[in-house]
Amino acid sequence: MERELALEIVRVTELAALASAPWMGRGNKNAADDAATKAMRAMFDSVSIQGTVVIGEGEMDEAPMLYIGEKVGSMNGPEVDVAVDPLEGTEIVAKGLNNALSVIAIANQGCLLHAPDIYMEKLAVGPSLAGKLSIEDPIDTTLRKAAEHLHKSIADLTVMILDRDRHESMIKQLRKVGVRIKFLSDGDVAGAMAPAFPETGIDLYVGSGGAPEGVLAAAALKCLGGELQGRLMPANANDYQRCKEMGMDDPFKVLTMDDMVGSEDVIFAATGVTPGEFLGGVRYLPDNRAETHSMVMRAKTRTIRYIKSLHYLPNKPLLAELSMKRR
Numbered sequence: 422m423e424r425e426l427a428l429e430i431v432r433v434t435e436l437a438a439l440a441s442a443p444w445m446g447r448g449n450k451n452a453a454d455d456a457a458t459k460a461m462r463a464m465f466d467s468v469s470i471q472g473t474v475v476i477g478e479g480e481m482d483e484a485p486m487l488y489i490g491e492k493v494g495s496m497n498g499p500e501v502d503v504a505v506d507p508l509e510g511t512e513i514v515a516k517g518l519n520n521a522l523s524v525i526a527i528a529n530q531g532c533l534l535h536a537p538d539i540y541m542e543k544l545a546v547g548p549s550l551a552g553k554l555s556i557e558d559p560i561d562t563t564l565r566k567a568a569e570h571l572h573k574s575i576a577d578l579t580v581m582i583l584d585r586d587r588h589e590s591m592i593k594q595l596r597k598v599g600v601r602i603k604f605l606s607d608g609d610v611a612g613a614m615a616p617a618f619p620e621t622g623i624d625l626y627v628g629s630g631g632a633p634e635g636v637l638a639a640a641a642l643k644c645l646g647g648e649l650q651g652r653l654m655p656a657n658a659n660d661y662q663r664c665k666e667m668g669m670d671d672p673f674k675v676l677t678m679d680d681m682v683g684s685e686d687v688i689f690a691a692t693g694v695t696p697g698e699f700l701g702g703v704r705y706l707p708d709n710r711a712e713t714h715s716m717v718m719r720a721k722t723r724t725i726r727y728i729k730s731l732h733y734l735p736n737k738p739l740l741a742e743l744s745m746k747r748r
Protein backbone atom coordinates (compact mmCIF):
# COMPACT_ATOMS: atom_id res chain seq x y z
CA MET A 422 0.00 0.00 0.00
CA GLU A 423 1.20 3.50 -0.80
CA ARG A 424 2.11 5.49 2.27
CA GLU A 425 -0.05 8.42 1.09
CA LEU A 426 -3.04 6.22 1.89
CA ALA A 427 -2.40 6.86 5.57
CA LEU A 428 -3.40 10.49 5.20
CA GLU A 429 -6.45 9.62 3.14
CA ILE A 430 -7.60 7.25 5.86
CA VAL A 431 -7.23 9.76 8.65
CA ARG A 432 -9.55 12.16 6.83
CA VAL A 433 -12.21 9.46 7.07
CA THR A 434 -11.88 9.01 10.84
CA GLU A 435 -11.79 12.79 11.28
CA LEU A 436 -15.11 13.24 9.53
CA ALA A 437 -16.74 10.38 11.43
CA ALA A 438 -15.55 11.88 14.72
CA LEU A 439 -16.83 15.32 13.73
CA ALA A 440 -20.20 13.83 12.79
CA SER A 441 -20.71 12.00 16.07
CA ALA A 442 -19.26 14.59 18.48
CA PRO A 443 -22.36 16.86 18.47
CA TRP A 444 -24.20 13.93 20.09
CA MET A 445 -21.85 13.92 23.08
CA GLY A 446 -23.79 13.83 26.33
CA ARG A 447 -27.25 13.67 24.72
CA GLY A 448 -28.15 10.14 25.77
CA ASN A 449 -28.64 8.92 22.21
CA LYS A 450 -26.00 6.35 21.31
CA ASN A 451 -27.75 5.20 18.15
CA ALA A 452 -27.87 8.70 16.70
CA ALA A 453 -24.18 9.21 17.49
CA ASP A 454 -23.28 5.90 15.84
CA ASP A 455 -25.51 6.54 12.85
CA ALA A 456 -23.93 9.94 12.17
CA ALA A 457 -20.40 8.52 12.43
CA THR A 458 -21.24 5.57 10.18
CA LYS A 459 -22.83 7.71 7.46
CA ALA A 460 -19.91 10.16 7.50
CA MET A 461 -17.37 7.36 7.33
CA ARG A 462 -19.21 5.62 4.53
CA ALA A 463 -19.46 8.82 2.47
CA MET A 464 -15.78 9.71 2.96
CA PHE A 465 -14.61 6.26 1.88
CA ASP A 466 -15.71 7.02 -1.67
CA SER A 467 -12.73 9.37 -2.02
CA VAL A 468 -10.12 6.89 -0.73
CA SER A 469 -7.98 5.23 -3.41
CA ILE A 470 -8.60 1.60 -2.52
CA GLN A 471 -10.63 -1.38 -3.62
CA GLY A 472 -11.65 -2.25 -0.09
CA THR A 473 -13.78 -5.02 1.37
CA VAL A 474 -15.16 -4.48 4.85
CA VAL A 475 -14.17 -7.47 7.00
CA ILE A 476 -14.94 -5.88 10.36
CA GLY A 477 -17.81 -3.45 10.25
CA GLU A 478 -21.21 -2.50 11.52
CA GLY A 479 -22.64 -6.03 11.27
CA GLU A 480 -23.76 -8.56 8.70
CA MET A 481 -25.35 -7.35 5.45
CA ASP A 482 -28.90 -8.00 6.71
CA GLU A 483 -28.27 -6.16 10.01
CA ALA A 484 -26.48 -3.00 8.88
CA PRO A 485 -27.41 -0.62 6.06
CA MET A 486 -23.82 0.42 5.47
CA LEU A 487 -20.26 -0.59 6.29
CA TYR A 488 -21.55 -4.13 6.61
CA ILE A 489 -19.24 -7.11 6.34
CA GLY A 490 -18.51 -7.79 2.68
CA GLU A 491 -19.40 -4.26 1.49
CA LYS A 492 -17.04 -2.80 -1.09
CA VAL A 493 -15.63 0.60 -0.16
CA GLY A 494 -13.22 3.06 -1.74
CA SER A 495 -12.86 4.70 -5.13
CA MET A 496 -12.09 1.26 -6.66
CA ASN A 497 -8.89 2.39 -8.31
CA GLY A 498 -6.29 1.41 -5.74
CA PRO A 499 -4.95 -1.71 -4.01
CA GLU A 500 -7.27 -4.54 -2.98
CA VAL A 501 -7.42 -4.35 0.80
CA ASP A 502 -9.27 -5.64 3.85
CA VAL A 503 -10.92 -2.86 5.80
CA ALA A 504 -11.79 -2.98 9.51
CA VAL A 505 -13.86 -0.09 10.82
CA ASP A 506 -15.54 1.12 13.94
CA PRO A 507 -16.98 4.52 13.01
CA LEU A 508 -17.82 5.13 16.66
CA GLU A 509 -16.01 2.88 19.12
CA GLY A 510 -17.77 3.64 22.39
CA THR A 511 -21.34 4.62 21.49
CA GLU A 512 -22.40 4.66 25.16
CA ILE A 513 -19.37 6.81 26.00
CA VAL A 514 -20.57 9.53 23.66
CA ALA A 515 -24.17 9.20 24.85
CA LYS A 516 -23.02 9.69 28.45
CA GLY A 517 -20.29 12.26 27.75
CA LEU A 518 -17.49 10.03 29.11
CA ASN A 519 -13.91 9.41 27.96
CA ASN A 520 -12.14 7.26 25.35
CA ALA A 521 -14.54 7.23 22.37
CA LEU A 522 -12.69 6.91 19.06
CA SER A 523 -13.39 6.59 15.39
CA VAL A 524 -11.04 3.91 14.00
CA ILE A 525 -10.00 2.22 10.77
CA ALA A 526 -7.41 -0.44 10.00
CA ILE A 527 -6.45 -1.42 6.45
CA ALA A 528 -4.28 -4.35 5.38
CA ASN A 529 -3.62 -6.33 2.24
CA GLN A 530 -6.52 -8.47 1.13
CA GLY A 531 -6.90 -11.62 3.23
CA CYS A 532 -4.72 -10.36 6.08
CA LEU A 533 -7.27 -9.29 8.72
CA LEU A 534 -9.08 -11.90 10.80
CA HIS A 535 -12.81 -12.02 10.09
CA ALA A 536 -13.93 -11.99 13.70
CA PRO A 537 -17.55 -12.66 14.62
CA ASP A 538 -19.28 -10.22 16.96
CA ILE A 539 -18.77 -12.26 20.11
CA TYR A 540 -16.51 -11.72 23.13
CA MET A 541 -12.78 -12.22 23.00
CA GLU A 542 -10.56 -12.67 26.03
CA LYS A 543 -7.62 -10.27 25.65
CA LEU A 544 -4.17 -9.65 27.01
CA ALA A 545 -2.57 -6.51 25.59
CA VAL A 546 0.80 -4.98 26.34
CA GLY A 547 3.15 -2.32 25.05
CA PRO A 548 6.55 -2.88 23.38
CA SER A 549 8.45 -3.60 26.62
CA LEU A 550 6.28 -6.65 27.37
CA ALA A 551 5.63 -7.80 23.79
CA GLY A 552 6.54 -11.48 23.41
CA LYS A 553 7.13 -11.89 27.15
CA LEU A 554 3.71 -13.02 28.45
CA SER A 555 1.10 -15.66 27.67
CA ILE A 556 -2.69 -15.40 27.89
CA GLU A 557 -2.62 -19.07 28.85
CA ASP A 558 -0.85 -18.38 32.15
CA PRO A 559 -2.87 -17.77 35.29
CA ILE A 560 -3.25 -14.02 35.84
CA ASP A 561 -1.03 -13.97 38.95
CA THR A 562 1.82 -15.57 36.97
CA THR A 563 1.31 -13.02 34.17
CA LEU A 564 1.50 -10.14 36.63
CA ARG A 565 4.59 -11.54 38.33
CA LYS A 566 6.34 -11.96 34.97
CA ALA A 567 5.27 -8.46 33.87
CA ALA A 568 6.63 -6.92 37.06
CA GLU A 569 9.94 -8.74 36.61
CA HIS A 570 10.33 -7.61 32.99
CA LEU A 571 9.41 -4.03 33.83
CA HIS A 572 11.67 -4.01 36.93
CA LYS A 573 8.74 -2.84 39.05
CA SER A 574 7.14 -4.22 42.15
CA ILE A 575 3.75 -5.85 41.56
CA ALA A 576 2.15 -3.11 43.68
CA ASP A 577 3.34 -0.56 41.12
CA LEU A 578 1.71 -2.30 38.13
CA THR A 579 -1.43 -0.71 36.69
CA VAL A 580 -3.89 -2.95 34.90
CA MET A 581 -6.81 -1.74 32.82
CA ILE A 582 -10.03 -3.75 32.53
CA LEU A 583 -13.62 -3.08 31.41
CA ASP A 584 -15.87 -2.47 34.41
CA ARG A 585 -18.23 -5.40 33.95
CA ASP A 586 -19.87 -7.98 36.23
CA ARG A 587 -18.39 -10.77 34.13
CA HIS A 588 -14.94 -9.64 35.33
CA GLU A 589 -15.77 -10.06 39.00
CA SER A 590 -13.54 -13.08 39.55
CA MET A 591 -10.66 -11.57 37.52
CA ILE A 592 -10.94 -8.33 39.52
CA LYS A 593 -10.83 -10.29 42.79
CA GLN A 594 -7.63 -11.96 41.61
CA LEU A 595 -6.11 -8.62 40.60
CA ARG A 596 -6.99 -7.20 44.04
CA LYS A 597 -5.48 -10.24 45.74
CA VAL A 598 -2.21 -9.84 43.84
CA GLY A 599 -2.23 -6.16 44.79
CA VAL A 600 -1.97 -4.30 41.46
CA ARG A 601 -3.68 -0.99 40.75
CA ILE A 602 -6.77 -1.27 38.58
CA LYS A 603 -7.91 1.39 36.17
CA PHE A 604 -11.50 0.65 35.16
CA LEU A 605 -12.77 1.42 31.70
CA SER A 606 -16.47 2.17 31.20
CA ASP A 607 -16.40 1.23 27.50
CA GLY A 608 -14.09 1.46 24.51
CA ASP A 609 -11.63 -1.39 24.72
CA VAL A 610 -9.79 -0.53 21.49
CA ALA A 611 -8.42 2.46 23.39
CA GLY A 612 -8.03 0.28 26.50
CA ALA A 613 -5.96 -2.36 24.70
CA MET A 614 -3.83 0.29 23.00
CA ALA A 615 -3.16 2.19 26.24
CA PRO A 616 -0.21 0.05 27.48
CA ALA A 617 1.73 1.05 24.34
CA PHE A 618 1.73 4.68 25.51
CA PRO A 619 3.99 5.08 28.56
CA GLU A 620 2.32 8.38 29.47
CA THR A 621 -0.91 6.51 30.30
CA GLY A 622 0.81 4.68 33.17
CA ILE A 623 -1.08 1.51 32.14
CA ASP A 624 1.06 -1.63 31.97
CA LEU A 625 -1.42 -4.28 30.85
CA TYR A 626 -4.93 -4.57 29.48
CA VAL A 627 -6.85 -7.72 30.46
CA GLY A 628 -10.36 -9.15 30.35
CA SER A 629 -12.92 -9.70 27.65
CA GLY A 630 -14.42 -7.31 25.12
CA GLY A 631 -15.70 -7.47 21.56
CA ALA A 632 -13.77 -9.69 19.13
CA PRO A 633 -13.98 -7.13 16.28
CA GLU A 634 -12.49 -4.53 18.64
CA GLY A 635 -9.74 -7.07 19.39
CA VAL A 636 -8.71 -7.22 15.74
CA LEU A 637 -8.73 -3.41 15.46
CA ALA A 638 -6.59 -3.12 18.58
CA ALA A 639 -4.22 -5.83 17.27
CA ALA A 640 -3.74 -3.79 14.08
CA ALA A 641 -2.94 -0.71 16.17
CA LEU A 642 -0.55 -2.62 18.42
CA LYS A 643 1.24 -4.05 15.38
CA CYS A 644 2.02 -0.48 14.37
CA LEU A 645 2.99 0.43 17.95
CA GLY A 646 5.27 -2.59 18.56
CA GLY A 647 2.98 -3.92 21.29
CA GLU A 648 1.10 -7.19 21.41
CA LEU A 649 -2.44 -8.45 21.82
CA GLN A 650 -3.18 -12.10 22.43
CA GLY A 651 -6.81 -13.12 22.15
CA ARG A 652 -9.09 -16.09 22.60
CA LEU A 653 -12.62 -16.10 21.24
CA MET A 654 -15.39 -16.92 23.70
CA PRO A 655 -18.24 -18.55 21.77
CA ALA A 656 -21.11 -18.54 24.27
CA ASN A 657 -23.19 -21.26 22.60
CA ALA A 658 -23.37 -23.68 19.68
CA ASN A 659 -24.55 -20.92 17.36
CA ASP A 660 -21.50 -18.72 18.13
CA TYR A 661 -19.26 -21.74 17.71
CA GLN A 662 -20.80 -22.48 14.32
CA ARG A 663 -20.36 -18.83 13.23
CA CYS A 664 -16.66 -19.04 14.09
CA LYS A 665 -16.37 -22.20 12.02
CA GLU A 666 -18.17 -20.58 9.10
CA MET A 667 -15.75 -17.67 9.29
CA GLY A 668 -12.92 -20.11 8.69
CA MET A 669 -11.67 -20.88 12.21
CA ASP A 670 -10.74 -24.55 12.57
CA ASP A 671 -10.49 -24.26 16.35
CA PRO A 672 -12.57 -21.35 17.66
CA PHE A 673 -10.97 -21.67 21.13
CA LYS A 674 -7.37 -21.42 19.96
CA VAL A 675 -5.16 -18.62 21.22
CA LEU A 676 -5.01 -15.94 18.54
CA THR A 677 -1.63 -14.37 18.02
CA MET A 678 -0.92 -11.01 16.42
CA ASP A 679 -0.19 -12.78 13.14
CA ASP A 680 -3.49 -14.69 13.30
CA MET A 681 -5.36 -11.40 13.62
CA VAL A 682 -3.21 -9.21 11.38
CA GLY A 683 -1.23 -11.36 8.97
CA SER A 684 0.91 -8.67 7.37
CA GLU A 685 3.29 -5.86 8.20
CA ASP A 686 1.57 -3.82 5.53
CA VAL A 687 -1.13 -2.41 7.77
CA ILE A 688 -2.31 1.14 8.35
CA PHE A 689 -4.23 2.20 11.45
CA ALA A 690 -5.92 5.56 11.98
CA ALA A 691 -7.95 6.88 14.90
CA THR A 692 -9.54 10.20 15.76
CA GLY A 693 -10.68 11.01 19.27
CA VAL A 694 -14.37 11.75 19.67
CA THR A 695 -14.20 12.35 23.43
CA PRO A 696 -10.93 12.92 25.34
CA GLY A 697 -9.01 9.74 26.04
CA GLU A 698 -5.85 8.18 27.40
CA PHE A 699 -3.71 9.14 24.41
CA LEU A 700 -5.84 11.31 22.07
CA GLY A 701 -7.86 14.44 22.67
CA GLY A 702 -11.52 14.60 21.71
CA VAL A 703 -13.32 16.90 19.29
CA ARG A 704 -13.23 20.47 20.60
CA TYR A 705 -15.41 23.27 19.34
CA LEU A 706 -13.70 26.63 18.92
CA PRO A 707 -14.91 30.13 18.09
CA ASP A 708 -15.51 31.17 14.48
CA ASN A 709 -17.11 27.90 13.37
CA ARG A 710 -14.00 25.84 13.88
CA ALA A 711 -13.59 22.41 15.42
CA GLU A 712 -10.32 20.80 16.42
CA THR A 713 -9.67 17.08 16.00
CA HIS A 714 -6.84 14.95 17.36
CA SER A 715 -5.87 11.91 15.34
CA MET A 716 -3.10 9.40 15.01
CA VAL A 717 -2.12 7.44 11.95
CA MET A 718 0.51 4.72 11.84
CA ARG A 719 1.97 2.09 9.54
CA ALA A 720 3.34 -1.19 10.89
CA LYS A 721 6.05 -1.25 8.20
CA THR A 722 7.80 1.84 9.55
CA ARG A 723 6.20 2.10 13.01
CA THR A 724 6.08 5.87 12.58
CA ILE A 725 3.30 7.34 14.69
CA ARG A 726 1.87 10.60 13.35
CA TYR A 727 -0.29 12.78 15.51
CA ILE A 728 -2.44 15.11 13.50
CA LYS A 729 -4.18 18.08 15.02
CA SER A 730 -6.61 19.57 12.50
CA LEU A 731 -8.61 22.75 12.66
CA HIS A 732 -11.73 22.29 10.58
CA TYR A 733 -13.87 25.13 9.26
CA LEU A 734 -17.34 23.68 9.72
CA PRO A 735 -19.32 25.69 7.13
CA ASN A 736 -17.11 24.09 4.47
CA LYS A 737 -18.25 20.61 5.48
CA PRO A 738 -21.85 20.48 4.26
CA LEU A 739 -22.05 16.74 4.83
CA LEU A 740 -21.76 17.35 8.55
CA ALA A 741 -24.71 19.72 8.57
CA GLU A 742 -26.78 17.08 6.80
CA LEU A 743 -25.70 14.27 9.10
CA SER A 744 -25.59 15.67 12.54
CA MET A 745 -27.78 17.92 14.56
CA LYS A 746 -26.78 21.56 14.62
CA ARG A 747 -24.74 22.69 17.60
CA ARG A 748 -26.71 24.83 20.03
Ligand SMILES: O=P(O)(O)OC[C@H]1O[C@](O)(COP(=O)(O)O)[C@@H](O)[C@@H]1O
Pocket residue numbers: 508509510511512583585606607608609610629630631632634
Ligand atom coordinates in the same frame (compact mmCIF):
# COMPACT_ATOMS: atom_id res chain seq x y z
O1 LIG B 1 -20.41 -3.74 26.75
P1 LIG B 1 -19.89 -5.15 26.58
O2 LIG B 1 -20.96 -6.13 26.25
O3 LIG B 1 -19.05 -5.55 27.74
O4 LIG B 1 -18.94 -5.16 25.29
C1 LIG B 1 -17.68 -4.61 25.29
C2 LIG B 1 -17.47 -3.87 24.00
O5 LIG B 1 -18.31 -2.72 24.00
C3 LIG B 1 -17.52 -1.55 23.84
O6 LIG B 1 -17.13 -1.08 25.11
C4 LIG B 1 -18.28 -0.47 23.11
O7 LIG B 1 -18.83 -0.94 21.93
P2 LIG B 1 -19.85 -0.02 21.07
O8 LIG B 1 -19.08 1.14 20.58
O9 LIG B 1 -20.29 -0.92 19.96
O10 LIG B 1 -20.95 0.42 21.97
C5 LIG B 1 -16.29 -2.09 23.11
O11 LIG B 1 -15.18 -1.24 23.18
C6 LIG B 1 -16.06 -3.37 23.81
O12 LIG B 1 -15.27 -4.26 23.06
